[in-house]
Amino acid sequence: MRLRYRFCRTGRFVTKRFVFEAKAIAELKARAISSSVQNPTRVEVVLALLAKPIMAAVNTKSGSHKPTFLTHAVNLHRKAKPPLSEHLVGNIIYYVNTLCTDDDVEIDDLVCQLREAITRLNGDFVKSLQGAGGFRNLCQEIKDEAEVYTEVKDRILFTGWCSFKGFYDINFGWGKPIWVSVAGFGGSTISIYPYIVLMNTRLGDGIEAWVNLLEDDVNLLQVDKQLLAFATLDPSPLG
Template identity: 25%
Template sequence: MALKVEVYQKEKVRPSSPTPQTLRYYKLSLLDVLAGPFYGPHVFFYPSGAGPRRHDYDELKESLSEALSILYPLAGRLKDGSIIECNDEGADFVRANVTNYDLGEFLRHPKLEDLRQLLPLDPNPDVIDPAMPMLAVQVTRFRCGGTTVGFCTWHGVADGGGMTGLYNILAAINRGEGATDSGGGLVVDVAAIFSPAISNISQIMLTAYAGMKKELGKYTTKRFVLSKQDIERIRNQYNPSEHHRRPSRVEALSAFVWAAVIRATLPVNPILKKHSVSHIVNFRKKLNPPVPSQCLGNILYGTSADWEVGGGEQVTGQSLVGRVVEAMDKFTSDYVREMQEGGGFLRSITSQQSKIVDYNKGETKVLSTSSLCKIPLGEVDFGWGKPIWIGMPQTLLNLALFVDTEDGGIEVWIELDHEVMCNLDKDMEFHAYVSSTHIVYESSGHLSSAL
């Protein structure tokens, strides 16, 4: 049965105090623009009666107004692709009701198309409109009285850490604890650290992402859950060599998933010459001086490791984990300093063009991995208790997203070509460590809002 969501109110929420003219323009950095022309979507689920406060949407709206006065770029509008004009036009605030489901009933088998209805807008717009908000929030009440809070935050303004900073400030204000960042420390001049340096870069990125949309065919999104014990089993099997340390749980899981995806891809794409895995690294703490762990901006970058087809090497997580660990270990504070001082980030991005050419020829397959583990999304308490689940209704092909579970395990959201996912489903080595599998989406063709 399809979810029935009825929107009954839409309004703008402006900052509770005006942004000073001295802060009128917030420049996006090179990494902000490269983050992509889309929104980061999260949906938090709260049962009724779980926390000390009732689900008061008027109160949440007022809290959002206070939060916007602190994180003022989120109340602005995009200008010329590389600047946010902090004009206090505000964020969208949408109220809706679900008429045919209780919260618990919905969570038994959440689907991507239903999760999207709990968002205030399409997270993957086809065109960039200067009137688009940097932030939109939707509160949806289920038939049982439970609530979802769906966020769409422009990715050019904030990565996962920055979005979590927004959520936690909003939650603290709504709990009655007041603003925790009155000094403005979560708004950092990231453009001064990573200058955009390229004219028309936003248009270049928009064109690139539009091309990716057109190439989509049939694909499937699934959510695989691995327990804390099974993740430790994987780590313990991946014995460090004399050259590498013991992998972290995310490094071990990255190698485990990458190996399984390679095995699933080989029969589908026999002309491939190389498989690459990239992992997004949050390097706020590696900057000198470091910046707050939940500040706005995209202060992350990808490391990559490669595996060549035809080398005769068996494709296992054990055989690949050393490559993942080695790539992660290169991302030191000294490396970040060198990249900053010499324009290294721009050179690195330019050097990736050869890999993009190989990808377009069909010779290289790239799996992107991103971890939200240890990011305190599960602590976002509006006074209603902690969320019982967090939905990630984004669509990024060939992406594996890692999210902590409440009991110490990890959810792995993976989106792959349908044929590749079918092969992954048959991989007994992979499923020997998976506690449960949930189909989130299966396409029959193109999804216009997907990347």
């Protein structure tokens, strides 16, 4: 529990929605290609682009960059050998951390770091969490990381729902939805760490990023020129 609250921030949290269309994502993917990552995913490039201005906004008050965890929720169903059934009840996820010490990191370097962190969650890792000693191994993994990175005080959590299918096919009797969204904050004063939810747009080729930050941090983010060159701030879902 101490690890969880170490990253919490207290204040007025608000939610903003940034939409990345297919053309912008294609350009980001082209920029993110490197010798280490030849096929960056949509989620990787959007996450990398968002991370830079968010880290800059979060660190503005301190006047200097502080090491930050970029934490990504990973679905372990597909990481197991053989893959676990997608129909199992419950969320079988694990949070991987990418330590970012420079908020001016290039997008291709950041995509590479994110890919390396996620790749570590292979079949052997999932196997170590199963069986009688699985919970103990999980606790030890979390404890070891907490002890190594005691100087890290900030975390930005990303969770991607883009691989979840069927949101726009749900029909409760009055037709399929024209827009699917997540719950957000409207200026509530709470203690939580910044987090971002990535979802598909209605046509499935774009990404909506639901960004939850302290109000002052969001005010800086929504005027960031590099971000707005690829994303549109809160466009109408009816367009």
